[in-house]
Amino acid sequence: MAATVRSIRSGSSASQRPQAKPQAAPRPQLKLISNTRDDHERSVFGRVLEWTRTRTAPMxxxxxxxxxxxxxxxxxxxxxxxxxxxxxxxxxxxxxxSVLTQDIDDDQAKLDQLVAELPDKASEMGMVSKGGAATIDLQGYQQPKDAEGGTQ
Known part of the structure; x- marks a missing residue:
């Protein structure tokens, strides 16, 4: 019931008020805002310094x-x-x-060439090759007993 009473009062008071002519909203004014900060505050360091002063994070x-x-x-x-x-x-x-490997290959080629020319140079100098190779095995050698304390 209280809601109906209010609506009646609201409606009745609105009908008793004189109707006023709506006024236009005032036109906004343009204002020039100048930068009041110094040049050092415009720099990055100045901004960081200002930020650390205004925030809770310590410097x-x-x-x-x-x-x-x-x-x-x-x-x-x-x-x-x-x-x-x-x-x-x-x-x-x-x-x-790589350079050392090339040098070794060059020296090995030179050595192979000299070994291949060795028999020809020996025959030019008058050397004759021996027919068979002779080897001496000294592993089973025993010195004669008379030569141990003997005179020479």
Missing amino acids: MHVAVAVVFLAATLIGALMLRTQMVQNSFEAAEVKRHI
Whole structure:
């Protein structure tokens, strides 16, 4: 019942009020806003400094994070530099091994050529090859007993 009473009162009071002419909303005014900050606050460092002052994060946490990031960057650069240097040294060693292998092959070819020319040069010098090869086996050799304490 209370709801019906209110609606009646609301309706009755609205009908008793004089109707007013609606007024237009005032037109918004344009205003020039100038930047009151200094030049150092416009920089990145100034913004970070202002942020640390206005936030609950202390300046020490930001400093530790910056130092950690800088140390990580420097460590990564040093590691990359060392890897490039090691790669260059490995390439130099491989090149040096290749040169030495070529030198060994050249010397072996020269030695084979000299061994092949040896019989011809020996015959030019008047050397005669012996027909059969003679070998002496000294493993079963025993020294004669009279030669042990004897005179020479």
